[in-house]
Amino acid sequence: MKDGRNILIVGGVAGGASTAARLRRSSEEDRIIMFEKGPHVSFSNCSLPYYLSGEIEDAEDLVLMDPELFLKQYHIEARVNQEVTAIDRENKFVTVKNLASGESYRESYDKLILSPGAAPIVPNIPGIDKVNLFTVRNVVDIEKLNQYLKAVPSMEAAVIGGGFIGVEVAENLTKAEYKVTLIEGTNQILRPYDYDMVQILHKEISDNGVDFIVEDTVMEFEKDTVVLSSGRRIKAGAVVMAVGVAPETKLAREAGLLLGETKAIKVNSDFQTDDPNIYAVGDAIEVMNALNKQVMKLSLAGPALKEARRAADHINGRKAEELSFIGSSAIKVFELNAAATGLNEAQIAALEPKIEYNFVRIILMDKVGLMPDASPLHFKLFFEVPTGRILGAQAIGKGDVTKRIDVIATAMKFKGSVRDLTELELSYAPPFSTAKDIVNYAGYVGSNLLNGDFKQVNVDKVRGILEEGNLIIDVREKGEYARGHIKGAMNLPLSELRERVSEIPKDRPVYLHCRTGQRSYNAVMALQNLGYQNVYNITGSFLALSYYEYFNDKRLQREKIVTEYNFR
Amino acid sequence: MKDGRNILIVGGVAGGASTAARLRRSSEEDRIIMFEKGPHVSFSNCSLPYYLSGEIEDAEDLVLMDPELFLKQYHIEARVNQEVTAIDRENKFVTVKNLASGESYRESYDKLILSPGAAPIVPNIPGIDKVNLFTVRNVVDIEKLNQYLKAVPSMEAAVIGGGFIGVEVAENLTKAEYKVTLIEGTNQILRPYDYDMVQILHKEISDNGVDFIVEDTVMEFEKDTVVLSSGRRIKAGAVVMAVGVAPETKLAREAGLLLGETKAIKVNSDFQTDDPNIYAVGDAIEVMNALNKQVMKLSLAGPALKEARRAADHINGRKAEELSFIGSSAIKVFELNAAATGLNEAQIAALEPKIEYNFVRIILMDKVGLMPDASPLHFKLFFEVPTGRILGAQAIGKGDVTKRIDVIATAMKFKGSVRDLTELELSYAPPFSTAKDIVNYAGYVGSNLLNGDFKQVNVDKVRGILEEGNLIIDVREKGEYARGHIKGAMNLPLSELRERVSEIPKDRPVYLHCRTGQRSYNAVMALQNLGYQNVYNITGSFLALSYYEYFNDKRLQREKIVTEYNFR
16 A cells, blocks of 8 residues: 555535545545534535424434544544644645644644635624624534523524524524514515515415515614614514625635635635645635626535535546536425526626527426316526526425426527527326426427517516516406406407407507416417417516515515416 | 318327317318217326325316317217227228117218227136136226225235336325235336346335335236235236237227337328328337337327327418337335436337447435435446437436436436436425436536546446455445445455555456445546546445345345345
8 A cells, every 4th residue: 555645625515525525435544634613524514404493303414424433444544523724735744623622733744624614604793792693504503593492482593684694593493483584675575586586486485384584684783682784673583684695715815815796715726726735615615607607606515525526536637627617506485386497587687798588488397287186387588599408407496496406507508599408308197297297388489489489578577568568468367357356457258359359459559468478478479370470478477476576575565567467 | 260171089088088188279161070989078197096095085086078078168079888889991881889778870971080099918827717807907807996995894905017007007006005915926026127227126125014015926816815926826806917018009900000010000200100190199009119229019198199189280271290209107106206317227128220339327415415305316327439419217216306307308308418417407406306406417427438538337237246266345425334334345444544545456447436426436546546447336235235235135035245235
């Protein structure tokens, strides 16, 4: 056995632990030491919120591997409660502080991997010491929060920030029967989703008893109270700060390693920092966005594991092509599932140079409608015009949304076009999908748009269309119309379209909708074939409109543009 | 409005109804008539079995559109109970028999589309009139079967044939508390699955109280009795024949249209028969297999809908590239879900010219293991060597198997390689998947195999390995070993591997396993790095072995090679 190298790893969670395990599989002789400043290595970061609701019963379960197991199974030394405080790059050693004893010592390295992660941002808001403030980063954090809450079962809790962690914490605390206020400073939660799509989630959160506030920010804290810019005062025995995370770069910075334009650690395509003996992976680094070719921070577990493997393989002399990311994510929000991949509309609109694009927004059943648990799935997909290249997608529903997004993410990996989606052969049986799956259907709609077969406007334009006095035709049947419709919309059922077509003027734009957009699409095509030039399908139709208007109508107490919402 | 064409469609279910709707969207002036010999158009074929269990409560729900709605919404004439009995190609008319009145009439066409489907095969077995025989093709069939069974609630039923329909009927009848015998002539049900994978489903069917018989065929029928070749006699008040389907080619044959080598209707890449005015789609035609470039019959709804759209578009002058198929399918089998795409091992082995291939067979949790409903997912994927091109995949488990197969089917559409799977960014949150999803993991294992990093043998080889007196090492912990292990396997836990490595001989092959193959893979890598040349990972390990042996051990009452099975 040849002499091994000293390989040190800073951080023992996703990226660090993965790098260590992969390194070991390539070599028995290397000495691998992993330093973790917390008491646990290899815990399930993303599962932390589920401990609050009791879905995960035991906090110990959150810890996947302990140092003993790392040593025995992988011959990897995992040193917990030990913080790497400095790197001496010239002499290739790190200084480690044993947080239990307070003593510091040195450990020399041949290769060093930084996987310190990102830390919750805690803005310095006046009065911050007047509330019981918590963040959610690790097992210690979540246990602290949980113990505190358990002591006062009727506790009111405020969650500040509507990102993934904020929403998951709000949901799990609600399920544990705490009275939860969720405060988001912008006009929407969960940035990967477009404003029109996210309204479905806004409604879900609001309907589930969360006091859900958008467009309001924390001015200051008073005793057990959050004071908002609007003047609202939220009573909260516990405050969870979840406004975002910042890469842990102190160690790298102090060692003189280069940071990137996002202020995260800069790495090359082999995940080396500007010191070739020092690698960095995970939430602390910036990566390349495969779509807009810009660097970005990406706090996702999947990419961290991919980076870890790449770094380990590079250390062992394996070459690979450059790794860039599109960023796929998923979240459960009460009874709804949501997933997204690639760019959203705001990101596409911000591309430089500008590109022409269009989108598909459809609502279809997630499985055969006859199945007892079938439910509508809202799907939005962006593509470049005229190439059809897929740019991103979002899906929300009770059913299997991650499947559809994963298929799109896979097509995007191969630089697929919306036309390619028509040909995908997806596995079908009534309990799982429909014979023409949502993804195929999106392909057809997108191809039709690329071909110029029809025109559409998105559901977010309906209020404006009405205000401008345009003609909206509701092609649903009379009974459906009676149960709720757009004020001022003309009801002309698809089943009467051909006999009553003379009632539709040819000299002005006509906007058609039905429940989900499928019947109105057929009506649009029929009208075009009958010589109408200026007809538009309203994407998502009445169902999407109900979701789009509901939360803000209630919140702003503004006049509704429908007689009744209809979510069925 | 210009003069329309007469477009006639034979068959009003998936392919026919889809062609009609697509034709209408391209033109208002064409006269479109759809003939269906049964009483229903546009019913959900694939959902029929679910009516037997009551999951679908009302047979009327199975019918998606009635002729009135076709007429009103699409201006399509759907004539039910009318059978097209002859085609006069020279004079371009068909003869139609009104099955209600018995009268025949002619209808002329400019374009004719054949979508007659496939009919259940009923072999001429002696005594066939001595049992109450049913087939499952349409709503009438399933209502007849259901009514018959309902009249005798304690009915014993036999299902002959373990294809998709046979298995679904057996399951749904079992759920309705009939005593069901499922009889399959070959050694396995559901041909898309390899023998080692399908054992998981064999166990599920057997465990759910179905009297499940393989490798036995029906010799003859006696009064309410099925007599098998083995001599077994199965009492059955109802017999469901589900041994397969044959394309309905009578009409085409009698009109002199060309059939292909599979005896299905031959079409070109625009789904035209050898008469350019006659198209054919759906189960009655043969299509091109994208992987082995051979023609095949493909009785799947998804391809039928794709073909329908292509035929309609060609009639309206739209060109498209050739459409070939890989064949993706899914089925629910009691609590398990199964899905498959592309070629299975038998099909790959039969390829001419022969290709070199390898496979990944792994078992991983379908979502983060901490989630209460997490469960193991069995996954098998074939790829070409050395290109890595993906050839097919199969997945079985309680969780989301169709997602993984759909991702693979998508990668295959783009001619993806197993290496590509490592880079897929799949949407992740603990309720849906793991940060390194099964698909990514399969990519890593496949890449390792391509790189020659390790060797494996499949679980189906274990009995042979034992019989040859080879050394099997079980690297699970002692407690796991005690709860069931391979007879004669040496227990050397991964956690003791390095200190006890001297106990492992270097001069003979060593076969390693653990519960699922992950720890044993780490052990294999460690041993190789310690100088062992001849070590193999047993794919699927003890969990797969338990499934692999269980059903046949019980059935054949043969000596078990394990002390106890373990399915946990």
